[in-house]
Every structure is written in C-alpha cells, then in structure tokens.
C-alpha cells in the first residue's frame with residue numbers, strides 16, 4: 228500500500244485513453260489498494276488510474292459510504308439531469324458547474340473478477356460519470372457550463 232503522486236493540470240497522461248483490464252493480477256490489486264490510499268490521503272471523492280499515471284480502466288470512489296472499486300466501468304443507464312459544482316484532484320484549486328445525469332447505473336468488475344451493477348444518484352452518479360470520463364481522457368473542464376474557480380464563497 229502506498230500513496231502515489233497525483234498527475235495534475237497539463238500532464239499529457241490525463242488526456243490519454245486507458246486500456247481495459249484483461250487479467251486481475253497482483254499489479255491490479257496493488258493498484259486498487261494504492262488508489263484507495265491516495266484517494267483518502269487527498270481527501271477526494273473519486274480517483275481514476277490515469278490520475279496516478281497508470282493507463283488502465285480502474286476507478287475508486289468514496290462519497291463517504293465506503294470504498295467502491297470499479298474495474299472496466301461502463302455507464303449502462305442514465306436518467307434525468309443535475310447541474311452542480313465539480314472539482315478534480317488533478318485540477319487543484321479549480322471548480323466549475325457541470326451538467327450530469329441525476330441517476331446512472333454503472334457496470335464493472337470487482338477485484339474478484341465478478342461483474343456487478345451499481346446504481347448511483349446525485350453525488351454518486353456525478354462521481355461515476357466524472358471518473359469514467361477520466362478513463363477516456365476527458366476532464367470536467369471539457370464539459371463545464373461555467374468556471375467557478377474565482378467565485379470564492381467565504
């Protein structure tokens with residue numbers, strides 16, 4: 228278990244498309260563990276493998292209800308919309324308003340290689356979408372309606 232360095236700002240790796248995980252080996256399990264440590268250390272809501280420099284389709288999310296590990300996640304259903312502020316551990320100090328589905332269902336593999344589906348609404352739906360975007364080299368700033376970085380609310 229280790230805390231890895233989070234890639235930031237204009238790091239080119241954030242713009243690359245991550246590869247599917249074909250075999251869940253020790254490297255993937257270590258990756259999941261390290262991503263969890265890194266997420267908690269950074270006090271974030273979600274982290275995708277490319278953010279620590281690994282171009283694999285692996286995501287961890289925790290909205291305060293425990294860690295969710297997603298291998299090869301795909302959004303298979305979305306419904307409604309929500310418009311709210313979003314940030315990213317790779318873009319520290321910045322924020323923006325992004326429209327996301329109100330509800331999604333994500334399909335993924337767990338660390339045992341079993342496929343499962345999980346639904347999420349509100350913040351969890353937002354986190355699933357944001358992290359899956361990372362796997363495709365997409366950042367929230369690509370989609371934001373308005374940049375709120377400088378609107379400091381004290």
Ligand code: NI
Pocket residue numbers: 314315316317357361
């Ligand atoms: Ni992010």
